[in-house]
Amino acid sequence: MAIARVAEPSGSLQEVREWGLDREDLLQIYRNMLITRGVEERGHILYRQGKIPGSFYTGRGNEASSVGVAMAMGADDVGTPLHRDMGVHITRGVEPWRIFAQYMGRADGPTHGRDGNVHMADSRLGLLAMVSHLPAMLPVAVGCALAFRIREEQRVAVAWYGEGASARGDTHEGMNFAGVRRLPVVFICDNNQWAYSTPTHLEYAVEHLADRANAYGFDGVVVDGTDVLAVYREAKRAIDKARGGGGPTLIECQTLRMEGHAVHDDAFYVPKELFERWAERDPIERFRTWLRSNADLSDDEEEQIGAYVKKLLNDALQKAEESPQPDPATLLDGVYATPEDLDTPHHK
Amino acid sequence: MSEKTYLQAISDGLRTEMRRDNRVFVLGEDVGVYGGAFKVTLGFQEEFGSWRVIDTPLSETAIVAGATGAAMMGLRPVAEMQFADFVSCAWDHLVTVAAKQRWRAGTPVPIVLRLPSGGGFSGGPFHSQNPESSFAHIPGLKCVCPATPEDAKGLMISAIEDPNPVLFFEHKHLYRRIKGEVPDERYTTPIGKARIHAEGDDVTVITWGAMVYTAEEAAKMVDASVEIVDLRTVMPWDKQAVLDSVRKTSKVLVLHEDTRTGGFGGEIAATIAEEAFEDLDAPVKRVTAPDSPVPFSPVLEKAFIPQPDGVAKALKELISY
Ligand SMILES: Cc1ncc(C[n+]2csc(CCOP(=O)(O)OP(=O)(O)O)c2C)c(N)n1
Numbered sequence: 001m002a003i004a005r006v007a008e009p010s011g012s013l014q015e016v017r018e019w020g021l022d023r024e025d026l027l028q029i030y031r032n033m034l035i036t037r038g039v040e041e042r043g044h045i046l047y048r049q050g051k052i053p054g055s056f057y058t059g060r061g062n063e064a065s066s067v068g069v070a071m072a073m074g075a076d077d078v079g080t081p082l083h084r085d086m087g088v089h090i091t092r093g094v095e096p097w098r099i100f101a102q103y104m105g106r107a108d109g110p111t112h113g114r115d116g117n118v119h120m121a122d123s124r125l126g127l128l129a130m131v132s133h134l135p136a137m138l139p140v141a142v143g144c145a146l147a148f149r150i151r152e153e154q155r156v157a158v159a160w161y162g163e164g165a166s167a168r169g170d171t172h173e174g175m176n177f178a179g180v181r182r183l184p185v186v187f188i189c190d191n192n193q194w195a196y197s198t199p200t201h202l203e204y205a206v207e208h209l210a211d212r213a214n215a216y217g218f219d220g221v222v223v224d225g226t227d228v229l230a231v232y233r234e235a236k237r238a239i240d241k242a243r244g245g246g247g248p249t250l251i252e253c254q255t256l257r258m259e260g261h262a263v264h265d266d267a268f269y270v271p272k273e274l275f276e277r278w279a280e281r282d283p284i285e286r287f288r289t290w291l292r293s294n295a296d297l298s299d300d301e302e303e304q305i306g307a308y309v310k311k312l313l314n315d316a317l318q319k320a321e322e323s324p325q326p327d328p329a330t331l332l333d334g335v336y337a338t339p340e341d342l343d344t345p346h347h348k
Numbered sequence: 349m350s351e352k353t354y355l356q357a358i359s360d361g362l363r364t365e366m367r368r369d370n371r372v373f374v375l376g377e378d379v380g381v382y383g384g385a386f387k388v389t390l391g392f393q394e395e396f397g398s399w400r401v402i403d404t405p406l407s408e409t410a411i412v413a414g415a416t417g418a419a420m421m422g423l424r425p426v427a428e429m430q431f432a433d434f435v436s437c438a439w440d441h442l443v444t445v446a447a448k449q450r451w452r453a454g455t456p457v458p459i460v461l462r463l464p465s466g467g468g469f470s471g472g473p474f475h476s477q478n479p480e481s482s483f484a485h486i487p488g489l490k491c492v493c494p495a496t497p498e499d500a501k502g503l504m505i506s507a508i509e510d511p512n513p514v515l516f517f518e519h520k521h522l523y524r525r526i527k528g529e530v531p532d533e534r535y536t537t538p539i540g541k542a543r544i545h546a547e548g549d550d551v552t553v554i555t556w557g558a559m560v561y562t563a564e565e566a567a568k569m570v571d572a573s574v575e576i577v578d579l580r581t582v583m584p585w586d587k588q589a590v591l592d593s594v595r596k597t598s599k600v601l602v603l604h605e606d607t608r609t610g611g612f613g614g615e616i617a618a619t620i621a622e623e624a625f626e627d628l629d630a631p632v633k634r635v636t637a638p639d640s641p642v643p644f645s646p647v648l649e650k651a652f653i654p655q656p657d658g659v660a661k662a663l664k665e666l667i668s669y
């Protein structure tokens with residue numbers, strides 16, 4: 001029996017206004033979702049052209065969830081998005097050309113060629129770069145929230161993790177600490193039903209992962225991760241609650257990973273019907289339909305937005321390709337921090 | 349004999365023991381239906397069933413500690429870390445429980461931990477490391493690092509037979525690139541015995557894993573007779589073979605892919621200084637990765653991982669010393 005609350009689907013324009021989104025915000029969400037998918041689709045092409053070394057991951061199917069949560073964050077909030085959460089980087093304002101530069105290991109990527117994929121973040125935008133080890137950043141986000149609590153700042157940390165990574169002890173330790181101290185942190189579980197080739201029934205034995213929140217002394221919510229407005233609403237509620245001293249919330253966003261684990265994986269183990277069923281709930285198409293019937297999205301506007309995104313990405317690709325290779329002579333720079341390195345907004 | 353890739357040889361060793369001994373079982377992430385991230389256990393679940401080839405949750409602690417418990421109850425677990433890098437998540441159980449259990453409580457822990465390690469293909473800082481030195485430092489753990497298909501199979505079988513926790517470092521860059529003749533029958537390769545990869549008289553290279561091939565390339569670039577000692581196992585390591593070679597050539601280069609400070613090469617160099625000082629005609633040289641995390645960009649990674657030309661340069665310096 002489920003313990004977590006199951007969130008209702010998104011409502012009318014009127015309702016959406018009450019949550020604080022005006023029409024321009026809605027179009028911004030739509031643009032961000034398109035940019036998110038566009039960046040990853042183009043990344044795929046770059047990979048096939050042999051321009052991306054190593055492996056390549058996308059978050060196709062997770063655009064609503066990542067953009068929806070990021071839209072609900074405040075400017076001073078922080079987050080630790082993962083490999084399916086490109087929409088968070090886009091929404092926080094990372095320029096697409098830097099992402100392409102990162103993919104290709106160039107000097108202008110956020111990690112300057114030191115790390116690849118979505119293993120990046122711009123800390124000035126309130127994001128902390130993920131490590132591969134999952135979900136190592138979850139208890140780190142709890143630590144960010146601890147700092148906010150100690151300094152009595154009205155800020156919130158958002159921690160992403162996959163349903164697969166929910167099995168690791170880090171999840172338990174982070175959530176328990178956050179629960180005990182009622183820290184201002186929101187946990188977002190990207191439940192895309194697979195951890196590489198492992199299906200959920202071999203990952204956990206409860207009905208919903210959000211049910212576990214109860215065991216840590218806070219609320220759990222299950223939300224349709226393809227419904228961007230429902231995700232936004234739940235994230236906003238949880239973030240506001242955390243900001244107001246109400247402690248953590250665990251939001252489980254249900255989606256399907258619409259591609260293989262990474263480019264090399266054809267996902268032979270995922271039943272075809274499952275892909276077909278979830279393709280009908282494509283988050284971008286769903287939101288487009290909603291905008292047309294609830295917010296009078298016109299053909300003209302759609303075309304304009306499409307053209308804007310296309311140009312943005314074309315220009316970004318070109319700029320990224322012009323970015324130089326990193327200089328091997330810099331390899332040892334910054335293994336250790338200097339006092340000047342502490343001159344960041346976070347250490348002020 | 350048949351020709352096998354390094355990867356096929358590992359599978360062959362594991363399959364051989366699973367067919368022979370039903371106490372042997374495999375556990376890890378995606379090892380069953382998927383056959384493992386690198387397909388080392390491809391087809392194993394069909395052959396041995398889902399209780400001998402166990403797809404675990406994403407839980408390195410549960411994998412290593414679970415293997416430890418099952419081993420203490422008489423089974424012979426072979427656990428896989430999807431990448432060697434993720435063993436850090438299981439450090440505690442490996443180092444605190446498995447390594448010390450025999451010594452302090454008399455209960456041996458015969459587990460094998462498979463660790464796909466090493467770089468060379470832009471895996472970045474978390475999919476490329478060579479953490480053998482960290483574990484060689486822990487009394488109670490054995491560390492094996494095969495370089496050839498033949499040794500990969502033989503050391504896998506020895507590791508499973510061994511009554512101790514054995515960390516099996518399999519170098520990812522060798523998986524499909526290196527082929528060789530492998531005996532079809534069951535055999536063991538002794539843990540703690542080096543192999544002379546190439547005989548030579550002028551200078552010795554002591555190395556293991558993928559660097560054996562880097563040394564081989566470098567040897568072709570210098571005008572001298574280079575002896576390449578493939579350590580094969582880093583803990584225990586074959587001190588005698590190393591000292592014998594040092595006494596023969598009087599000049600020695602220690603080469604490893606791991607970073608320099610605290611790397612196992614330091615231990616080897618110190619031992620040579622202690623026990624063969626009088627036999628040396630030049631100071632012991634080390635070629636290693638520099639002290640930074642492993643970079644992603646191919647340009648940076650090439651500057652990080654020792655390359656044949658860098659090794660050749662060091663060899664020339666030794667030769668002309
Ligand atoms: C500690 C750890 N072990 C193994 C891996 C290898 N790995 C990378 S992603 C992944 C599956 C993750 O599943 P989930 O948490 O559901 O996230 P998803 O990829 O589905 O978004 C695995 C096993 C890892 N990154 N970290």
Ligand SMILES: [Mg+2]
Pocket residue numbers: 162163164190191192193194195196
């Ligand atoms: Mg998942």
